[in-house]
Amino acid sequence: MLPISASDLERYTYCPMSWHLSREGVGAQGEAVAEGVRRHAEIHSSMEDAMAGKQAYRRSATIWSWWFTVVLVFTLESFIVYRLLNSDADPVQMARFLSSLALSALLAGGVLILLPWREPLNWSIPDPRSEFEASGVMPIFNPPDFIGGWFQGGRLEASFLLASIVFGLHAMALGTFLDAGNAAFVLVVSAFLWTGLASWRLQVLLLAHQKSEVARVKAGLDTKTEVLYSDDDQGTGLLTDPNTGLRGRPDQIVIVDGDFIPVEQKTGKIPATPHDSHRMQLLAYLHLVECETGRASPYGVIRYGQEHVFQILWDDLSRSDLNEVVTEIQRLMVEGGATRNHKRVGKCRNCSRRHACPERLDASA
Numbered sequence: 001m002l003p004i005s006a007s008d009l010e011r012y013t014y015c016p017m018s019w020h021l022s023r024e025g026v027g028a029q030g031e032a033v034a035e036g037v038r039r040h041a042e043i044h045s046s047m048e049d050a051m052a053g054k055q056a057y058r059r060s061a062t063i064w065s066w067w068f069t070v071v072l073v074f075t076l077e078s079f080i081v082y083r084l085l086n087s088d089a090d091p092v093q094m095a096r097f098l099s100s101l102a103l104s105a106l107l108a109g110g111v112l113i114l115l116p117w118r119e120p121l122n123w124s125i126p127d128p129r130s131e132f133e134a135s136g137v138m139p140i141f142n143p144p145d146f147i148g149g150w151f152q153g154g155r156l157e158a159s160f161l162l163a164s165i166v167f168g169l170h171a172m173a174l175g176t177f178l179d180a181g182n183a184a185f186v187l188v189v190s191a192f193l194w195t196g197l198a199s200w201r202l203q204v205l206l207l208a209h210q211k212s213e214v215a216r217v218k219a220g221l222d223t224k225t226e227v228l229y230s231d232d233d234q235g236t237g238l239l240t241d242p243n244t245g246l247r248g249r250p251d252q253i254v255i256v257d258g259d260f261i262p263v264e265q266k267t268g269k270i271p272a273t274p275h276d277s278h279r280m281q282l283l284a285y286l287h288l289v290e291c292e293t294g295r296a297s298p299y300g301v302i303r304y305g306q307e308h309v310f311q312i313l314w315d316d317l318s319r320s321d322l323n324e325v326v327t328e329i330q331r332l333m334v335e336g337g338a339t340r341n342h343k344r345v346g347k348c349r350n351c352s353r354r355h356a357c358p359e360r361l362d363a364s365a
Helices: 006-014 016-023 031-085 091-114 155-176 180-219 276-293 316-335 345-349
Strands: 225-230 239-241 246-248 252-256 259-266 299-304 308-313
Touching: 006 016, 006 246, 006 276, 006 316, 016 316, 031 180, 031 225, 031 259, 091 155, 239 276, 246 276, 259 276, 276 299, 276 308, 276 316
Parallel strands: 259 299
Antiparallel strands: 225 252, 239 246, 252 259, 299 308
């Protein structure tokens, strides 16, 4: 199929002659074009800040939870060790028991690493080599470093190895601190030290959350929306459909209630309803997202400024409209004959390729 970009659909719907001039190499001109480029760069920057802030907050939350867990473990074990070593239980026997658990966990982890046990169960680790890498394009929905669930990404093996370390350390502790008072004292002091460190990490977490919220508000995102991707005009994240020839990069792809929602940011005057050309461009992105993910998004979003947001449904009517325009554009690419499809002087005046259009309308016409 002849390749068609989502921008082609926008230009054709606005005016077939503008689309034709673009294919002939006529560049867009005017203050609105330069302003649009500047505003899109600002929007992308704010989206990047929002994504970075969310990642930093999650990372800080994870680290703090680990450190606080260590505090709880030290506190609990100071009591357990004290009770254990002041009872009739033999610490040496307990150390041997924990040593056997450590060796068992280590053996289980080694076996799971060495044996291809996932293949018969169809729990294979995702292959980072993909058609995206072959074309030099980074995939959006399944990046090379993507790790699946517990049975896909090697976390089960890591859990057994971690358990082996924990059991081994406890076995060493029971075999070393035979005096209950010394053992409990060491654990209590360790708990106090980790409490101080966890408090510091909590402060880092709160600061990261504050920065994340500021970046989210600046980007105009609500609390239920998570940015998956933001276009930087560098060629990454290109979505393609070889069956129709469609390709393109939406301004953003966000996750709302588990659905991938393409977002198209528009600058300039705010209309009462979305322009047909903008709607058609967004329909192309909805189609491409469905092709990439294997499931349809319920809608897409056209955003004019910060406050004016329009939802465009992705239904049978939208699919029919998209296929009709794609078919017509591909016909014109083969047969030629694109002409102006309107008689609106204002539309011609605002066209970024008016300077080279042989069919432009004048105010006196």
